[in-house]
Amino acid sequence: MNDSDKSVVSRLRKLISEGGYAPGERLGEVAVAEQLGVSRTPVRLAFRTLEQEGLLQQAGKRGFMVREFTQADVHCAVEVRGVLEGLAARRLAEQGLPEVVSETLLYWIQKGRELLEKGFLREADINQWSEINSHFHGSIINSIGSGVVADAIARNNHLPFAAADSIIIDTDDLAREFKKLQLAQFHHELIFQAVKHGEGARAEMLMREHALIGLRYPELLQNTGL
Amino acid sequence: MNDSDKSVVSRLRKLISEGGYAPGERLGEVAVAEQLGVSRTPVRLAFRTLEQEGLLQQAGKRGFMVREFTQADVHCAVEVRGVLEGLAARRLAEQGLPEVVSETLLYWIQKGRELLEKGFLREADINQWSEINSHFHGSIINSIGSGVVADAIARNNHLPFAAADSIIIDTDDLAREFKKLQLAQFHHELIFQAVKHGEGARAEMLMREHALIGLRYPELLQNTGL
């Protein structure tokens, strides 16, 4: 298992988002370099990248520290993804859904149906949903004729809790997660419908609501019999 | 007038956005380093930062090139700013406008009034408006209790044409620019009103429309007698 294959950036990103460093902790170049078994140079490069991504922030005049996120930050990050993906969906609806994109979206919707049709969720299904989900969203984002929106979303997704596939939190309560995915799948189908019919405003609003699934839905799904 | 004071990042950012390099042009580390009179190291660091900012992109497997932007990119970048600032305005309206923020916003609104009340525009006024404008927007963005939205906006603003003060384009037709600023000022007042009264949806929509001033308004202001 060659560990040095992965770039320093992604290794650090992983370490940070998995809590390998405490929030607010100051990161020294030498310390991290030794820990990762590389020299200071790649670490210095990585720090700049991670600062731009928002995972690190400057610690006074000296070096960087792990950025700490509040509950409000999490909420905002999810809303940011919502409005940005909403923008993408609206534009796609407004400028007309190309046939190839339509087919792609339908393909991933179908994949989602197949995954959920057995009526329950196995732990192994989670990665597969993640795949399906990111393809569905990616297809929309990348079909609006400009990479600017996709870039903005990608940058936001660097915040670990903001990424679209952070829906899955609780692997213990697979029944509830199944309900969540069922709802997400339904959202996908609604969004496709709206985009297909050129209903920009509806597509945008559906997408914005869709983003909130991971945020406020858990309690509701508990209590309603849905 | 020490030129090496400014960091390599900002010098390069300026060079790129002012067209010092052709879009699509490939940038070599050594060439740029020599041009700026520094070693390769700070240039390498800067390239990573500028890549994250979206001004550079990877050129195949080797190095970076100046990213080129289409008309669609410009349009999207402005809309991205619109939805993000719209989100900020909505949240501020929803969670209630704190008194200090209210006073700050009123202060900059007043400054705007004073700048425009003489009924015409001098070239020297442009920088002042830019100042007023960024303070107004900044106050909203930074008052929602999380830096995530502000960060996303800041990253988007790195695209030179997306920044909020890129309203000013035409210094030749100051009469038309005056009309534009008058309208922008009016928008500011409307947005404040909406936020003040907790009208989240209205505040959001006004802000989104406000972002489009630099994009589609020129022709209209020409023809309507407004």
Added chain:
DNA sequence: ATTGTTATTATTGGATCCAAAGTAAAGGCT
């Protein structure tokens, strides 16, 4: 002549070295 292979060159990535700047610590002065 064209294509495939090889060799040379250019350019980037990583490591190390040196200088500059900041921080902490120790000692002296009031």
Added chain:
DNA sequence: AGCCTTTACTTTGGATCCAATAATAACAAT
């Protein structure tokens, strides 16, 4: 004894060196 100053040390920024790799050019073979 407390505070200020000076000194020592830690840490980062910049430059240079070496190695790895991609691009290019040259050469050979079909």
